Amino acid sequence: MIDELSALRRIKERLNYIGKGVVVGIGDDAAALSTEHNSLVLATTDSQVEDVHFLKEKISPKDLGRRALAVAVSDIGAMGGVPRFFLSCIGLSDCVDSDFFECILEGLALGSEEFKVIPVGGNITSSGKLFINITVLGEVEPELVVRRKGAREGDIIYLSGTVGDSALGLRILKRGGNTLEEDSFLIERHYRPSPRLVLGRELAKRRLATSMIDVSDGVILDLERITVEHGLGACIYIEKIPLSYCYRKRVSDFAPDPYELALSGGEDYELLFTVSKERQKEIEFVSRMLGIQVSEIGYVTGEPSISVLSLHGGEKRIPYKGFIHLRK
Amino acid sequence: MIDELSALRRIKERLNYIGKGVVVGIGDDAAALSTEHNSLVLATTDSQVEDVHFLKEKISPKDLGRRALAVAVSDIGAMGGVPRFFLSCIGLSDCVDSDFFECILEGLALGSEEFKVIPVGGNITSSGKLFINITVLGEVEPELVVRRKGAREGDIIYLSGTVGDSALGLRILKRGGNTLEEDSFLIERHYRPSPRLVLGRELAKRRLATSMIDVSDGVILDLERITVEHGLGACIYIEKIPLSYCYRKRVSDFAPDPYELALSGGEDYELLFTVSKERQKEIEFVSRMLGIQVSEIGYVTGEPSISVLSLHGGEKRIPYKGFIHLRK
Known part of the structure; x- marks a missing residue:
């Protein structure tokens, strides 16, 4: 002691x-x-x-x-x-x-x-x-301050890196795991998150992001915070959600729907942000310049709700919406 | 919930x-x-x-x-x-x-x-x-920043308000008390401390205090922090420690030595500070102007230790030195 x-x-x-x-x-x-x-x-x-x-x-x-x-x-x-x-x-x-x-x-x-x-x-x-x-x-x-509010209807929604790794890493830990090579990567992502300071700063300096948040409670919940809470909404395409190789390999052992954890798991500390359509090319340039993966996942709508669509048509229902402390 | x-x-x-x-x-x-x-x-x-x-x-x-x-x-x-x-x-x-x-x-x-x-x-x-x-x-x-260090040998040591009330209030609470009129005042002092923002600011603006700390862990321990930790020491006179009327009335029911709690009890949030001898008069003026009691309790020495003296001669031993979290 x-x-x-x-x-x-x-x-x-x-x-x-x-x-x-x-x-x-x-x-x-x-x-x-x-x-x-x-x-x-x-x-x-x-x-x-x-x-x-x-x-x-x-x-x-x-x-x-x-x-x-x-x-x-x-x-x-x-x-x-x-x-x-x-x-x-x-x-x-x-x-x-x-x-x-x-x-x-x-x-x-x-x-x-x-x-x-x-x-x-x-x-x-x-x-x-x-x-x-x-x-x-x-x-x-x-x-240069980038706030949670500021997105406009039609803005493109982006996500840095990959999501779901941390939540899957935690599930592996809880099962007493770490048996496969992929497990170490996922557990590492849970224990050693990498805040996206360089990307956040670059987006601010170029005034590229109209709104931004770090994904701490899951993509869906944090997406609500930059859209629905300000009277807007979002359509995202499930197949566009960026998943890591290790996540793809291991998720089926833990969840029937591979996107559930990715969208609601949280603790990814990736950046979720919106950019006006006219400046899409610049995002690709920044991503290449910094060597940080940035994925377009959908767009901002005028209706205050989140729709999760499939590229093959149809709407997905998300089982739950993210991590809320003390929620029963 | x-x-x-x-x-x-x-x-x-x-x-x-x-x-x-x-x-x-x-x-x-x-x-x-x-x-x-x-x-x-x-x-x-x-x-x-x-x-x-x-x-x-x-x-x-x-x-x-x-x-x-x-x-x-x-x-x-x-x-x-x-x-x-x-x-x-x-x-x-x-x-x-x-x-x-x-x-x-x-x-x-x-x-x-x-x-x-x-x-x-x-x-x-x-x-x-x-x-x-x-x-x-x-x-x-x-x-204008007033730090913990900065006192010089010979500086006068001052204390605002009274000390020991909060510690005595806590003892009364623990005994399940609040039976006497005085108890309410002491319990109030424990639950509703008054940070000395106005006094601290005035001392800074006039560059009067050479060092300053708020009394959170007891006079002796906090006095060490502005003297002993910087190679200096202090002599204080036990009879000059400011005690409230309620404290004086109630302390004998809780401690044989009335000064023990006052010097080591902590959580008073009064200001303990040092002032050069030449500027003593100004302290009296500030005290009157703000209507805040400020008491001279001793002086800074060159020896890195705290002596507690009596005006009637002799040195007091202090039973212990203040509140330390996790100390066994």
Whole structure:
């Protein structure tokens, strides 16, 4: 077991980077950050809670730390911003020993380097269950912010990367799996999500995306958030949903409908965004330039509902709509 | 029980203020905030966890919401800053029904008005135990930031208000108390702390405080943080520690030494700060002007240790040093 003071001391030793803009970092009442003139501060907060977002016995503490940060910086990317700083509030249970805690910090430090986001403060508390709350502050030029609203009827809907991998990885884990070669990839996608910071930023800089969100609760639910909640709707084609090779190979052992998990599973942290028809060519260019797969999956409609169509005709019914905390 | 979507909808309805500087508020991936030119963003994060910081059956949910915010804005005040925005991450357990949740929001809304701090985002998650994590962003002019370090040998040490009330209030609660008139005041001080934002700001604007901290873990432990951790020390006089009338009346029923709780109890959220000898008169003026009691309790020394002296001669031994999470 580790006590608060040792934990704080270790945080200061392990995470006390001084970077550009950090006027006061870890170890004071609050962090003091200078911002460039004419830029916006972006702020987001997210928690990973034991037995809700992860099982302490299943995830490595290093992945846990990195993942908590990845999930939070992803929100900054989905606004078209650049993550700059983070604060962590860690609730430690009696079962967390100092090795485990050290590995959480290692994961946070890894993520910090990977996402170029500087730790600037935080807090340690005791807690019945382990949790990690991460607050990320980022920056974006006011004229480049990409919001959830902003899509117009007729805009094309795009999705980066592939979806469903994380949800399938979790199912494999729950079954006690990881027997096949494909399993490792899917489990990796669950434990080590890659927020699409570079793509989000490029789409913002070119003012290409009219609306954008990161897929955390499943494509359908997050699609509702950028269309239906703003009086619009969407038609998407089921066959256009981007699925990975490993997902295609393994999904039949876990679900009769290969698209169910892909559309409703969540925790993909891919970008879902809309672009006006006139600028489709530019998306293809950006995708090639960055080497990131971007798939057209449908278009925005004027009716506030989501239709899932088949290229061969007909409409699909989606069994359920994504992950909602505390829903019975 | 309340589900995530209803909870989010209620937050948007109840807390979706649009204030100056909020370019994007609640309901997007991150909050976008504009800052004045040449000012610093201050950021702090704090959690209140069930069975650690509060007992769900004992505290009213309204006080719980307000208190979570008060504790976090207090850190901004202790830097000499002005709190501007906050994000909340709430972990809801199955036992939280919508009435209880509504009252937490009511408390957050109350605090929001009282401390003039605008809610700009957050997150809801499920959790075995209820917790509220608050991140506050504030602003301060770069030349006015008051840090924990900065005190010099010979500086006078001051404390605002009175200390020990909150710790004594908690002991009364634990004994199932609130029988005497004085008890209500002490319990109120525990449940409804008043962060010293106005005083902290005034001290910063006048560049009066050479170092400052808010008393969250007890006077002795927090005094170490502004002296011993920076190679200095302190001598304080036990009889100069400011105690309230109610505390003096009730403490003997709970502790043989009236100063034990006052010096080590914590959760007072009063300001502990140092001032150079030459500027003592100004402190008296500020105290009178704001109508806030400020007491001289001792002075900064060059030896890295804390001595507790008596005006009648002799040194006191303090039984323990403040609240440390997870310490056995």
